[in-house]
Amino acid sequence: MKLNQEQARKEIQKLSQEIEEHNYRYYVLAQPTVADKEYDSLLEKLIKLEKEFPELKDINSPSQRVGTKVETAANTVTHKAKMYSLDNTYSIDELQEWRERVEKGLGQGSAEYVVELKIDGVSAALTYEQGYFVLGATRGDGLVGEDVTHALRTVRSIPLKLKGDETSWPRLLEVRGEIYMNHEEFAALNKERKANDEILFANPRNATSGSLKLLDSRITAQRKLHCFVHSFGRLEGGEGIRTQWEFFNKAKQYGFPVNATSRLCKSFKEVVDFCLEFQEKRGTVPYDIDGVVIKVNFLAQQQKLGATLKSPRWAVAYKFPAQQATTRILDILVQVGRTGVLTPVAELDPVGCGGVTISRSTLHNFDEVKRLGVKVGDRVLVERAGDVIPKIVKVVEVARGKPFSIPKKCPECGGGIMKENTEDVAYRCINPSCPKQLERRLVHFASRGAMDIEGLGEAAVVQLLAKRFVKDLADIYFLKREHFLKLELFKDKKAHNLIAAIAESKKQPLSRLLFALGVVNIGEKAASLVAQRFGTMENILKAKRADFEAIHEVGSAMAQSLTDFLGQASTKKLLQKFKKAGVNMREPKQQLISDKLVGKKFIFTGELSRLTRSQAGSFVKKLGGEVVSSVSKNTDFVVAGENPGSKYEKARSLGVKIIDEKQFEEMIHEK
Ligand SMILES: [Zn+2]
Incomplete structure (x- = not known):
């Protein structure tokens, strides 16, 4: 049945409300009431209707959650109310000193405080006019930030429209909060980037910051950022509030995510207890926290205390002590990945820290090296926070010697290096026959998630390349017993097993082959989606960029690199060789083997x-x-x-x- 405009308007309104309610239940309350599939089908319905009736599409529609691509870099935003930073205290004694200053300033012996976890994310200000989200900005230097509205719309816990009775909405509301990525999602993102041979994010905060700055917020949407709202900047109209605690309750009513661990403390002892409790529990929190924020509860008292140029006097941060050690940098190596990406790694004089010995630490990328200013011989502070991977925090003692510089040539092959301005600046060896890249590609090709060839690990690959038995990925399918017998530690049985494993791998489905080829940006999931959609390699080769992009969850960057890869003459030659070797190029139709787990x-x-x-x-x-x-x-x-x-x-x-x-x-x- 075709809807008329009025019916469509009503339907769009109904769907939008329903979807936002699910977002709220899922992302704010963590109590979803529908399956992901049902949610997706509601969203698809809405997108379809909005396509049919483009005049009814609203900037605050939940369809905006999937993101869009903007052409130009972010505009700056001048904060109407300054975004202060907090003073830090590093011990309970220092915290007590702050309390004394507060109580002296108030001219009374005690005060109520609100305590909350200090999330290590990116600060943002969210502005609502007449109840609708109109502007999202980063903190920047506190006076001027960047407009990241389009990226923040994809953060599903941020309401696009306030909840509750419209008549109670303030005319203008600006809330402040922290945008963050949790540990599990950060680990998955870096794992995927590693598998795709992309440079890694140093920590969840950097990953969040990078995700907010993307021009293509469809990628931001996939990154699954979260938000906690902690204070307000401006409030005009609506019901007033008297305390920080009332603000939290109000914010919850409006549908904002508020951290559930926050506490109202009637005495300062409760404040100290909270700080010590979470210092202990720090590792069990699923996102990075680096301390506790303590605020005077009554707004009138906050006003009385005022602020210094930099920070308010009525709030302070208590920073957790970190598990740290110092050691010396023995060397800074540059590793070459399978698509040529260069990653700096620090070799450390082995040192114990938080129960493990650290002898190596990735420096993630050259921006991080520059930011830290590290060089060989420097003494550095290393830190482990919670269960997070050890990292270099800063240089504590500078050695004499040359600063580290980004190599001008590939450290493995001496080939040229290209600087790539993607989300972060990546450097890549552009020599297509760089032996190190081929080595990494072969190891990836044979790995468990790819063609799964047992016995073809790094040791065998390095030898096959050194003896020039293999010059591309397909060559392994033409190897004979005598080739393997010439390798170190290979006897009859081992050679026999490996040859059998290589032959067996020819039967792998197309999705595995596609992933194993190691195309930039094409991870396991994307490979599987593409293989299922097209069924055969022949169809994939006929497909256009737009056909790839039409697949849900395949982004424009993936579609582009796949098109680039398939268009190369060397790829066509390689695929011919695979075909000649009898490698399977079909994807079996996914079918249910049984329905015993249906609905689980x-x-x-x-x-x-x-x-x-x-x-x-x-x-x-x-x-x-x-x-x-x-x-x-x-x-x-x-x-x-x-x-x-x-x-x-x-x-x-x-x-x-x-x-x-x-x-x-x-x-x-x-x-
Ligand atoms: Zn190279």
């Missing part, structure tokens, strides 16, 4: 020892189940591997059934 929702956390995550996930899907990304009461099973993350804790607190890898295997294999 699974979450994986920690490292599995026998299956990769994607293998485990495809088992679940083939049996009719669903793999979801965040734990809720509606999750049926949490499969916990080694070192499970925060999802494990959350599942336990919600009473969700937790099983181990063995139980999971029994479940999928039982009749």
Whole structure:
């Protein structure tokens, strides 16, 4: 039935409301009431209607959550009310001194305080006019920030429209909050970037900041950023508020995410207890925190205390002590990835820190090297926070010697280097026959998530290349027994097994081959989506860029690099060789093997020892189940591997059934 405009308007309104309610339940309350699939179908319906009736499309429609591409870099925004930074205290004694200053300033012996976790993210100001989100800006220097509205619209916990009775909405409301990425999503993002041979983010804060600055907010949307609102900048009209605690309650009513651990303290002892409690529990919080923020509760008292040029007198941060050690940098190496990306790595004089010995630390990228100003011989401070990977915090003692400079040539092949201005500045070796790149590509090709060739690890690959038995990926399919017998530590049996494994890998589905080819930006998931959509390599070769982009979850960067890759003469030659070798180029249709897991929702956390995550996930899907990304009461099973993350804790607190890898295997294999 075709709707008329009035009917369409009503339908769009109804769908928008429904979708935003689900966003709120999922991202703010963490109590979803619909399956991801139902949510997606509501959103698709809305997008379709908005396409039919473009005049009815609203900038605050939930369809904006998926992001758009803007052409120009962010505009600057002058903050109408200055965004102060907080003074830090580093001990309970210093915190007590602050309290004395506050109480002296107020001329009274005690005050009420509000305490909240200090999230290590990116500060932002969100402005609402007549209840609608109109402007989102970064803090910048406190006076001027950047307009990142389009990116912030994709953050699903940020309401595009306030909740509750319209008549109670303020005319103007500017709230401040912290945008952040949680540990699990950060680890997954860096893992994917590593698999795609992209430069890594140094920490969740950098990843968040980078994601907000993207011109293509469709990528921001995939990064799953979160938000906690902690204060307000401006408030005009509506019901007034008298205290910070009232603000939290008001913010919750309006649909903002407010950190549930925040506490109203009637005495300063409670403040100190809170600080010490979370200093202890720091590692169990699923996102980076670096301390506690303490605020005087009454706004009238805040006003009385006022602010210095830099920071308010009525609020302070208590910073947690970190697990730190100092050591010397022995060397800074530059590693070459399979698409040529150069990654700096610091070799350290081994030192104990927080229970582990650290002898190496990735410097992530050259911007980070520059920011730290590190060079060989420097003494540096290394730190472990919670269960996070050790990192170099700063130089504590400068050595004499030349500063580190970005290599002008590839350290492996001496080839030229290109600077790439993507999200961050990446440097790449552009020599297509760089032996190191081929080595990394071959290791990737044979790896478990790719063609899964057991026995073709780094040691064998390095030798095959050194002996010039292999000059491209396809050459491994033409190797004979005598080739392997010429390698070190290869005897009859080992050669036989490897040849069998190589032959067996020819049967892998197209999705694996596509992933194994190591195309820039094409990870396991994208490869699988493309293979399922097109079915054969022949169809993929006929496809245009737009055909790739039409696949849900395949972004423009992925489509572009796939098109570039497929268009190269060397790719065509390589694929011909694979074909000649008898490598499978088809994707089997995904079908349900059984329906025994239909309707069951699974979450994986920690490292599995026998299956990769994607293998485990495809088992679940083939049996009719669903793999979801965040734990809720509606999750049926949490499969916990080694070192499970925060999802494990959350599942336990919600009473969700937790099983181990063995139980999971029994479940999928039982009749
Ligand atoms: Zn090179």
